[in-house]
Amino acid sequence: MSSIVLNLLLVAVATVCVFGQDGELKVEVTFPVEKCDRKTKKHDLVTMHYVGKLENGSQFDSSMERNQPFQFQLGIGQVIKGWEDGLLDMCPGEKRRLTIPPNLAYGDKGAGDAIPPDSTLIFDVELVHTTDGPVPPNVFKQIDADNDETLTQEEVSKYLIQQALEHGQQQDENSEEHKTMIQTIFDHEDKDKDGVISKDEFSGPKHDEL
Numbered sequence: 001m002s003s004i005v006l007n008l009l010l011v012a013v014a015t016v017c018v019f020g021q022d023g024e025l026k027v028e029v030t031f032p033v034e035k036c037d038r039k040t041k042k043h044d045l046v047t048m049h050y051v052g053k054l055e056n057g058s059q060f061d062s063s064m065e066r067n068q069p070f071q072f073q074l075g076i077g078q079v080i081k082g083w084e085d086g087l088l089d090m091c092p093g094e095k096r097r098l099t100i101p102p103n104l105a106y107g108d109k110g111a112g113d114a115i116p117p118d119s120t121l122i123f124d125v126e127l128v129h130t131t132d133g134p135v136p137p138n139v140f141k142q143i144d145a146d147n148d149e150t151l152t153q154e155e156v157s158k159y160l161i162q163q164a165l166e167h168g169q170q171q172d173e174n175s176e177e178h179k180t181m182i183q184t185i186f187d188h189e190d191k192d193k194d195g196v197i198s199k200d201e202f203s204g205p206k207h208d209e210l
């Protein structure tokens with residue numbers, strides 16, 4: 001085999017592997033509305049209709065069938081990443097098809113009985129309405145007392161105790177309950193298990209614009 005063909009094959013194999021681990025979001029506009037007063041942006045309260053299917057066509061959810069559109073706020077981690085990214089810059093009335101790889105959806109855990117592990121999800125969505133939402137506080141910054149862009153267990157612990165105090169509750173930092181809470185947070189957020197939560201890892205509000 002010539003080396004050019006071999007190289008092409010290697011590139012193809014590498015691409016497939018990368019794609020398999022870390023797919024990209026595909027956004028197709030199925031019903032365009034080019035002109036509108038206002039397009040969706042981060043922190044908007046959006047009202048959507050959607051139908052969600054697995055790759056084999058089996059439907060797992062539909063706001064249409066419930067006859068009730070779904071409202072949520074963009075940009076604060078309420079929905080899967082594929083929605084956060086795929087629903088921006090959209091006019092009311094516009095329809096899109098989002099093809100969302102597992103790493104931007106429910107990953108290797110799946111969700112409930114309906115979505116198996118490692119599922120690519122296909123959503124047909126329609127934006128019904130969009131309006132300004134409240135800008136959330138930058139929680140990451142509030143926790144990161146020494147401003148080094150990572151959260152230690154100690155910083156998270158202090159933050160939780162302070163939050164509890166603000167709600168009129170005493171929280172003992174040596175209690176089992178408190179330790180378990182910290183452990184649960186780090187199990188969930190410290191994805192690379194290096195003992196600290198980086199800004200990328202942090203799933204709460206962390207926007208820079210404030």
Ligand SMILES: *[C@@H]1O[C@H](CO)[C@@H](O)[C@H](O)[C@H]1NC(C)=O
Nearest residue numbers: 054055056057058114115116
């Ligand atoms: C599609 O896949 C899901 C999950 O594996 C399964 O429950 C469902 O029966 C499949 N549907 C079809 C139409 O093959």
Ligand SMILES: [Ca+2]
Nearest residue numbers: 144148150151
């Ligand atoms: Ca820090």
Ligand SMILES: [Ca+2]
Nearest residue numbers: 190194196198
């Ligand atoms: Ca980490």
